[in-house]
Amino acid sequence: MSKKNLLKIFSLMLVMFILVAAFAGCTQKGSSNEDSKTQTTTGSSDSQSEETSDSTSEALVSDKKITLKIMAQRDAMGGPWENLRIFKDLEEMTNIHFEFDVVYEGYDEKKNLALATGDLPDIFLGGLSVDDEETYGPQGLLIDLTDLIEKYGTNIKATFEKYPTLKRSVTSSDGKIYALGQILKTPTMGSYKPVINATWLKNLNLSVPETTEELYNVLKAFKTQDPNQNGQADEIPLGEYQFDNLNGMLLPAFGSMAQDIWVKDGKVTFTPMTDAYKHYLEYLNRLYKEELIDPMFISQSIDEFLAKTKLNVYGVLGAVRQSDWTQFQMLSPLTSQYNSEKFSSSTDRLYSTGRFAITKANKYPVESIKWADLFFTELDDGIDGITGAALWIGRRGVDWDFTEDKSAVKYLFTPEEGQTEIQYLLQKVTPSQTGFVGQLILEVPFESPYLRWVGENNTKYVFPYLRNDWIYPSGARFTKEEHEKLSILKTDIGNYVQQERAKFVTGDNSFDKWGEYIQTLKNMKIDEYIQIYQDAYDRFMKNN
Structure with a gap:
């Protein structure tokens, strides 16, 4: 073998060694980043998003940029969802870009038409009735989320364990889960405050x-x-x-x-x-x-x-x-x-269902359930301020936080002239006055004098005498x-x-x-x- 050929073989082996070493180093670095996020994520997806991509490996949900279509009902005071900062922040964190089909009036007609014709969004965010789940789940238009929750819904499972009524509420008559729900609990709640x-x-x-x-x-x-x-x-x-x-x-x-x-x-x-x-x-x-x-x-x-x-x-x-x-x-x-x-x-809590459903048109169900799982995170455990309150009052540390003595929730922004805090949030930051899906648990009121008064009076005079187990469950299905x-x-x-x-x-x-x-x-x-x-x-x- 000529000296020239030996030199070529040696050069080729050297290049291969460098590539292998570089790949091993990247893999080790990627594993370390994922391990730091195990609190709310389950690592890289095993669906279509496993394809290689140049996008950041640190995304909470997907290693590559994907696009999903959402259908939802907009709040009457809300601004265009594509302009809301929470969705922009979430896109940067999760690598999921949303196309929104969102209306205030005529939502039920739009939803029913989509379900009847099969011209489906990837995700329904809120607005599904129990009848929708019971009808279109078994038909296959809404996919069963049970296995996805088991594999990728770390926070969802923890919430179900802590609040079993929520799991019962979202479980359909056939034993499957076609839509996620929400538990909402605050000290200012309650139907009866004499x-x-x-x-x-x-x-x-x-x-x-x-x-x-x-x-x-x-x-x-x-x-x-x-x-x-x-x-x-x-x-x-x-x-x-x-x-x-x-x-x-x-x-x-x-x-x-x-x-x-x-x-x-x-x-x-x-x-x-x-x-x-x-x-x-x-x-x-x-x-x-x-x-x-x-x-x-x-x-x-x-x-x-x-x-x-x-x-x-x-x-x-x-x-x-x-x-x-x-x-x-x-x-x-x-x-x-x-x-x-x-x-x-x-009562000091409300359970609801029909808040998040994945349709058969969705090519990224794993990424979708991981995205929803973020909103089942407790307020002290979120990443970059994303918790169960994110779709309601925004990111903790950015839009809101607790007061220094932890006795109330305070906003970290100043509304524009003539706006209330809620109006500012709905027009600039978040899509909902109560959040759409997840675990939304506030143990203290907002810091306004009136809400502090309601929270303190509720806690002292009403909540010690609650009988939540006597209230007929709204999630019972006929x-x-x-x-x-x-x-x-x-x-x-x-x-x-x-x-x-x-x-x-x-x-x-x-x-x-x-x-x-x-x-x-x-x-x-x-x-x-x-x-x-x-x-x-x-x-x-x-x-x-």
């Missing part, structure tokens, strides 16, 4: 009532002793709009949750046919006859009611109103001669046959209950006719109605 005018109590040297009889006596004093000290008999002791908030304030005192359907010890109850409900209506009738409740509470419009709240003529309200909150404090749950246990029908029956029964029964409760309160119906009322409900198939809810609840609780 309040009493603390200034009036102080003026009359009265204590906060703890029983329905004590409340009755306070209301009488509010009516007759000029608690606002203006020399006029213009006070209205108790005010509300319709029954809902009154239910929340008073029904637990008589032994029932405020919701029409609730569950205790695994048994579903229909509130409007219980003894507790009868005692509650008797109490309202007593207040109505003695003019201790606004006589217009059933018939007035919401605008008429809110106008009265601004005049500060009410002593007790079923729910706090922001315009007059400074004079009020929240009421703890009351008790009565019929019930000695304090409990509240309110079969097609059950749904059809409910749609008929619910309308007729609901209308009858609303009509009769007003008559009992105003005295148009005598309580001597209570038995006839119960029998009419039975004739309207109330037992079948309750059993449908019971069956759906039993199936829901079996979902693991």
